[in-house]
Amino acid sequence: MSEKIKHFPGEQVKNIDVKEGRIPAVRHRPNAKYLWSAGIAMSRFLEGLKKGKIVGATCKKCGRIMVPPRAFCEQCFKPVDGYVNIKDTGTINTYSVSYVAGDASRIKEPILVAIIDLDGASEGMGILHILGEIDDWKQIKFGMKVKAVWKPSEERTGSIKDIKYFRPLQEV
Amino acid sequence: MFGKKRVAVIGAGMTLFRRTLKETGKELAWEASKMALDQAGLELKDIDSVVMGTAPDAFDGVHMKGEYLADGSGAYRKPYSRVFVGGGTGVFAVDAGWWHIASGQFDTCLVVAEEKMSSCYPHPAYAFTTIFDPIYARPLGVTLIWIFALEMHRYMHVHGIKKEEIALVSVKNKGNALDHPCAQLAAKITVEDVLNSEVLCYPVQRLDISPTSDGAAALVLASEDVAKKVTDNPVWIDGVGWSIDSTYWTNRDLYYPRYVQSAAQMAYKMAGIKNPPKEIDVAEVYDPFDYKELHHMEGLMLARKGQAPKLTADGVTQRDGDLPINPSGGLLGVGNPIAAAGTMKCCEIFWQLRGEAGKRQVKGDPRTGLAQAWGDLMQYGSVVIMRS
């Protein structure tokens, strides 16, 4: 607001009037579909997951072992030097407890979300995943050790979801 | 001096911010643009160039949004570009307007930002799920609120910050917004209200978060020559900065926004600012969540790492404090039509530095103000520093 401005434009409409069609409007649901190539590096990652391995990429110049793997080091701006299997254990860097789904609707059983710094990768190389085998989310701690729980090999498709979730390494 | 020409802000305008407005995006852009021109005492024919800022096309469902909004932005037969850096757009659009004039290419630039999130119906949250990497992130069902909850929790953990300390930001900003005539969520609330509100994605609760909104905001920028002809009290853009960090957001320590620091350093250097907390009189810091105001104060070096909660608890960031933060009411109070929210912050600094902010006016005749926004995958910082 400036003191000099006496009127601010904008006509608020009520949600109920929108919902019940009292506001002139046009509806449309786009039907675009996609097929994304996984790419050079992520194809290695997905193929690794199918075999029950987590694949990282190495850069000799900065010395990083990176996960998710990438075809080029974004810091050194050169091709990576190779791909290595890293461990399927790690440490909880941060976590949250989601009671809402992607469309903002409410869900009953919360999803336990975490960034997990994987063992065998460079420090701070976390991946996003979910946590399981935890009865009460208050048992989750920063720095807690966790391990991947894999789908049986015949059910794996080459997807980040071939890891069902990460569970605490020790009983909670 | 940086650039070939010094750049002034000479007019500002905005619409109401509301969950749903009847106007189209084009109509909103027109309303804000016209108001900014009227305030500057200029007509569209006086405008040499136009920068439009607007966030994901998926909100409007019109995937040529720059073109769609061009007529409403006053771009008819003019040099025109649309800029987009996620949530950082609203302040970055002003940075972009600055270089249009500072380069010497133009004498005037109309900067317009618009967002109509209500078009994505019934809720724009779903549009946000399409911003993530399709190979390794989306299959997990990742949402925008997950990543902010993860960042908030990391910030709390590293510094040992409690939710009640963070909630004070929401209380302050929603309270400040009571004096803003365009505000969507102005309210007198308490820390208990925040702590008792619905848990969305722990530690994020309903009252920690800004709403989805429709709205537009605009500024008129001019070279020194033009500014001195049309106004006695121009506000100068003395610093601009912008920076991005890696898109691998799970590979960064989320407790500190280094990219905001980089953007701020660029702007401070240009403005000759050595001691930001002393030299900045008033700041509009990006606050889509309450913790973000604190996080960004630290990134902007207005507070030392982990110290922003204490400044807040001590009242330093209140409108009558020594370093008022978000006197407008911010995104938490005024509303969050993404790009327009960042530009609204620039409008607020302009009005504060002109002494025209009415009931929201901060004490002590502020001379130097800062506006900042943040965006993309928690990786983008944009900063503007203005002086009267």
Ligand SMILES: [Zn+2]
């Ligand atoms: Zn490297």
